[in-house]
Amino acid sequence: MRHAPLKTLAALTLAAGFGGFAATAIREGLEAPAQAEPRAAAAVPVMGALPTAVDGQPMPSLAPMLEKVTPAVVSVHTKQRVRIRNPFADDPMFRRLFPQVPQERINQSLGSGVIVDAAKGLVLTNHHVIEGADEVSVTLSDGRTFPAQFVGSDPDTDVALMRISADKLTALPLANSDQMRVGDFVVAVGNPFGFSQTVTSGIVSAVGRSGLPGLGFQNFIQTDASINPGNSGGALVNLRGELVGINTATFNPQGSRAGDIGLGFAIPANLAGNVMRQLASTGEVRRGTLGMETQTVDDALAKGLGLESTRGAVVTRVFPNSAAAAAGVRVGDVVLSANGQRMDSREALHNFEGLQAVGSDIALELRRDKAPLTLKATLREQPRAYDGVVLDPRLTGATFAELPERLRQAGLDGVLVSAVARGSRAAQNGLQKDDVVLAATSGEFSDLGGFRASFSQSPQRLVLRVLRGNSRGDLQMQ
Structure with a gap:
């Protein structure tokens, strides 16, 4: 396999991944006693007090609403055992001289969660809060701590669902987040x-905010309520105390250490609720697809197609037996909107599909x-994976899955090798788990559906262009 350096992908720094943040240093700073030279007592000026009422009306307060909300917001603690790679660990002499050298360490992190079903003990949080954790526990606002059972998660929307066995729980009702308007007041708890x-x-x-690098399918509520590390998975509520979103990320070009700058993002409650119901029912999320490939309209395409503006996604392939084929979509059609939402690019259409x-x-x-033309399509299920033997005998033993959205947001197209059976034909050909197949001699493709369609006729010589870590190379399948 020949390797070449992978070009660095330039992207703005995104202050997400709030699940793991230790506040020990901050606490120590706050607990440290202040020391100062004694000085003579000085006259204390009389401070004015805030009025309790204005024009005969009591001053508004969020306290009554928050008394009902805060018991439903929990702390999520995770532990992950990480094996320490020591080059001398297998040396008997080293182990005899240094028997106390640890073989593993425990990584701990803290995030937030929201109780959404008190009777069943269901807790919503972010996937990145619990990703890779060996142990997860939940601490309630009253101080009680319970082990959490993993129900399921969806990395592409960053939603995870857990269950705890506890009584006297408080849950938040989910609001209709589609009714949220710019200017509505919201409160973040975490x-x-x-x-x-x-x-x-x-x-x-x-x-409906999207376009943030590295965050999967996006339809965020943006807020200027301060969201910081540790807020991930917490609640964004309206003034009625209803859950309108799950706090997920902040955006800061200078990194998380620069502090909050008023750009916070939350997963809408309608999206989180849909994912939650699927996870609670089957443990996985099923997505619909139109079953076609598109290309962003550029200046040259706009001129050639006679479009008034440079926007939209031109259809380059329609898969057989797909929703698009059934609806009558043809190669060369330009998609300008879907359900009334502007589709300015191929990425916008892909993001829209992934949320349906x-x-x-x-x-x-x-x-x-x-x-102009309007067509109606009914989305069909998007396959989650294909066994290599179904595509080509030379790929026997490999499983191919859709590329994670975080990699697509980083600018990659292709499919992921999610598994390779030991000793299989694919393994003997050099294919490994977590390889990204970028291209193949079977034909052009950009996703799992296209990869499957490219094998409609088996190529005489099958070569895969593979990304492994930071290196690219070609593998010939025998």
Whole structure:
């Protein structure tokens, strides 16, 4: 396998991954007694007090609402055992001289979660909060701690579901997040920097926000309520105390150490609720797909297709027996909107598809031969993986899955090798788990559906262009 350096992907720094943050140094600083030289007593100025009422009306307060909300917001503690790679660990003499050298370490992290079903003990959080954890526990606002049982998670929307066995739980009702408007007041509750039950407030700055690098399928609520490390998985609520979103990320070009700058993002409650119901029912998420490949319209395509503006996604392939084929979509059609939402690029359409459930009805606004056209499609299930033997005998033993959205957001196209059976034909050909197949002599593709379609006719010589770690190379399948 020949290797070549992988080009560095330039991207703005995204302050996500709030699950792991230790606040020990901050606490020590706050607990340290202040020391100062004694000085003579000085007259204390009389300070004015805030009024208790204005024009006869009591001053508004969030306290009554928060008294009902905060018991439903929990601290999520995770532990992960990481084996320490010591080059001398297998040397008997080294082990005899240094018997106390640890063979593994425990990584601990802290995030937030929201109780959404008190009777069943269901807790929503972010996937990145519990990713890779060997042990997860949940601490309630009253101080009780319980081990958490993993129900399921969806990395592509960063939603995870856990279950705890406890009584006297408080759950938050889910609001209809589609009704959120820019300017609505919201409150964020979580555990930033390890300080539990911290409340910040602000407004909805934007809805339907996408385009953040490295965060999978995106339809975020943007808020200026302060969201910091440790807030991940916590609640974003409206003034009625209803859950409108799951706090997920902040955006800061200068990194997380620069502090909060008022750009926080939350997963809408409608999206989180849909994922939650699927995870609670089957432990996995099923997604719909149109079953076609597209390309972003550029200046040259816009001129050639006679479009008034440079936007949209032109259809380059329609898969047989797909939702797009059944709806009558053709190669050369330009998708301008879906269900009334502008589709300015291929990425926007892909993001839209990834957020739709199987069986969803989609109204596509197209341009065909310079004329407007509207088609209705019903999304069909997107396959989660293919066994290599189904595609080509030379791939026997390998399993191919859709590329994680975080890699797509980093600019990659292709499919992921999710498993390779030991001793299989694929393994003998050099294919390894977690390889990313970028191209193949079977034909062009950008995702799992395209990869499957490229094998409609088996190529005489099968070569895969593979990304492994930071290196690329070609593997010939025998």
